[in-house]
Amino acid sequence: MSEDPPSEKLFALLDDEYARTILTKTSEQPMSAKALGDVCDASLPxxxxxxxxxxxxxxxxxxxxxxxxxxxxxxxxxRLERVTVELADGALNVTMTTKEKPDPADRFTDIWEDIR
Structure with a gap:
């Protein structure tokens, strides 16, 4: 599992309306960039x-x-499930909980079945 991003970067990203919409919509179902553009009413770039x-x-x-x-x-x-912000002993601690990434072998099997 990778290290959490710096809290400033995470807060800036979560402060962005488009990024939040992308996260919320893709938590319901996987979506393409085009579909996300339609949902967000934003350009593909x-x-x-x-x-x-x-x-x-x-x-x-x-x-x-x-x-x-x-x-x-x-x-x-x-992948995001939870962001936790704790203030303890004069320090602000931010941690993320994310879903596991799909196993490449399982993904390959899914791709192979889609092809056949």
Whole structure:
């Protein structure tokens, strides 16, 4: 499991309306960037910037979805479950709880079954 992002970076990201919407919507179901753009009423470049920041902080996971004729696209799913902020002994401690990342072997099996 990776180290939590700096609290300033996490707070700035969670303060962003688009990033919060991406997290909440992808916690319900995995979504493509295009679908997120529609939900957020934002341009694809705006959505991709937020997605990149969320991926960098390990709050989203990216997976490949396959369609007919060998086409594919990315879908995103929220990993964030909880952010805890504690104030103790003059220090502010921020911790994140995230879902486990999908096992690559299981994902490969899913992809293979989609292809067949």
């Amino acid at each position: 705006t959505i991709y910037r937020r997605i990149d920041r969320l991926l960098e902080c390990d709050l989203l996971v990216e997976q490949t979805e396959f369609q007919n004729e060998g086409r594919h696209y990315s879908i995103y799913e929220a």
